[in-house]
Amino acid sequence: MAATMASVGRLEEEALRRKVGLKALREKTGRKDKEDGEPKTKQLREGEGEGKKHRELRLQNYVPEDENLKRRRVPQAQPVAVEEKVKEQLEVAKPEPNTEEVDLANLAPQKPDWDLKRDVAKKLEELEKQTQGAIAELIRERLEGQDSLASAVDTTTEQEACDSK
Known part of the structure; x- marks a missing residue:
């Protein structure tokens, strides 16, 4: 001890x-x-007990039975009517009717395959050049194979006549 x-x-x-x-x-x-x-x-x-005043007791959720405490009860909060505010906001947000109707025919392309033609146009130009070159080469070969120029012209006109039919 x-x-x-x-x-x-x-x-x-x-x-x-x-x-x-x-x-x-x-x-x-x-x-x-x-x-x-x-x-x-x-x-x-x-020091709180000496110089400071106590806060006022406010009862928000508690329902007292004593009359003195009932005076300190905070009144129930009433919900705010929001119907008017919502109606105003809906009226403001409502779009004005469009008087000018959009014609769908003006928006749609004239031909449905115009974009395909646009994309293929460059390739077609290249193929056209190659085709013209091949035709010129075939004509030269025929001219070399034949003796006279007149007979070559006749065969070319005959060939074009057959192609056009």
């Missing part, structure tokens, strides 16, 4: 030394507390 008393005394001495050290540290840093060395938070809690 004596050993425990001695340890308690030693612990109290250490606590006092820490209090003194903390007080000295506060004085160095410029903090001003009460003289007994209590922190500011404790001082504020103690």
Whole structure:
């Protein structure tokens, strides 16, 4: 038992030394507390009861039976009528009717395959050049194979007549 008393005394001495050290540290840093060395938070809690007024009790969800407490009850909140606001917003958001009707025929292309023709046009030009070159080469070969120019012209006209039929 004596050993425990001695340890308690030693612990109290250490606590006092820490209090003194903390007080000295506060004085160095410029903090001003009460003289007994209590922190500011404790001082504020103690000071609330002395100088500060208690807040008024307001009962929002509790229905008291006592008449004194019934006076402190907060009246039930009434929901705001939103029908008028919603009607106004709907009227404002309503689009005006479009008097000019859009003709779908003007929006649609004249021919449904115009884009395909546009994309193929470059390839067709290249093929047309190759076709003209091949026709010219065939004509030269025929001319070389025949003796006279007149007979070549006759065969070409005959060939064109056959192609046109």
